[in-house]
Amino acid sequence: MTTTGTEEPEPDRPNRANATASAVAEPADGPLSGGVKAPSRARIGWRTLRKDRYWLEPTLIVAGLSAWLLYGFVRVFMQDFYYVAEHHYLTPFYSPCTSTGCVEAAAHFGRFTPDHPLIPFAALSLPFLLLLRLTCYYYRKAYYRSFWMSPPACAVPDRHASYTGETRFPLILQNLHRYTFYIAVVIVLINTWDAILAFGGEDGFGVGLGNLVLLFNVVMLWLYTLSCHSCRHVFGGRLRHFSRHPVRYRWWTFVSKLNTRHMQYAWMSLGSLFLVDFYVMAVAAGWISDLRFF
């Protein structure tokens, strides 16, 4: 029953006969406890009243990140099809190729890490790239919400019994994110160098579709890396007086502009890494041949 119209007599609060008649039945949702069910708060049976598809975003993130990790895992331990000798295309998954198992032409920085099926050919860069993305402020948001469901979506309860955020081990280590950023800059420089070297194949200078894909990937990696929050802070964010450091202020302004799209760059660079690696694999394995422009 619902109450309508102006003629209805005002229900008396103590017994609220009118309101009770139209009260909505509450779900049996466990005993009252913490969080939104803490004793002082409005007693509402539902833990969330959101009816929109708030679960969609975390689901897509879990699916997207898992698929990417699976692909990356398979490729890193494949230890094959990472270099197109004819056009000098090297996939970033194997750069810098430092394993003694690397093809010599692909090893731009020497071969000295052990060749073992469980050690990636790019053992010096991959762990740091993984750490970069694991401690990245955007990915933290993404996996805290989706994998850890803390919280799964806004105003949808985080059902963990206790919560200390990033104040304890191991999550306190997220504070070292800036170091992974410094290392990532070096690695992106190496990737850039690889992309430049790829313009000179076995027959000298040439441009193919692979070059464009490599270049696109490098641009995405730079956008992702430079839009980093720690980058924004060390370039100028930590200053109290921009006016005393005009150059750093300009850098900060530039990085701040990129920073607003950090999430987009995070996904676009994952996409471009997949694309370039898949392309190099397909050409190296002979599934397709590289489209040459000149």
Next chain:
Amino acid sequence: MTYDLNLRVWRGDASGGELTDYVVPVEEGEVVLDALHRLQATQTGDLAVRWNCKAGKCGSCSAEINGKPRLTCMTRLSIFEPGETVTVTPLRTFPVIRDLVTDVSYNYEKAKKVPTFSPEPRQADGTYRMQQEDVQRGQEFRKCIECFLCQSVCHVIRDHEENKEAFSGPRLFLRYAELQMHPLETNDHRDAAREESGVGMCNITKCCTEVCPEGIKITDNAIIPVKEHVVDRSYDPVVWLGRKIFRRSSDD
């Protein structure tokens, strides 16, 4: 055009309450607060609802609409599907007083803990001088209307009552950020941000930014910078070493 809105409102107080269905005639173009006012005027004279400006500027009318913290005066009825039931409850992070009114004093208690502004001395002519580029970062934070929607949505305290002791919340992080960035400020507030406001408990999941009616980029422009300042102060060995060797801070 007038139509009937199915409105579901939480009625009750600290001792208990329930969601109650009403049908309220509303006009096209109205907001949720209009419907609540009409409900109060025509059917439930004792409905407790806080409001003031009806213009999204006073921050009084915060509530949760279909489960999301929002300003009732800035939520147009046209965003709902025709026939959809609109559910309004009080903020679910603070103690309820009655119906849609909650006790938000937690936020004022936390505000008392923010260190006071201690500017450098005035210049010889009795003025302060600041460059525009030095003050502009903090100006975004000044748009805050203290609606406490960000405080209410933040899972650190919403879902963990016990954290209220140690955690000040996103609205207050704006204050710490502004102090730390202020060109005239003479004190270092990084320890206060870490220890007293508990910024380390925030896991940057950005719900505060998502609900802020003023569109303040709370997480990107205040919380993450504060976290980075705290790293400078407490977790970065190189910055620490630099301070020892050069005897100056890297952030003047």
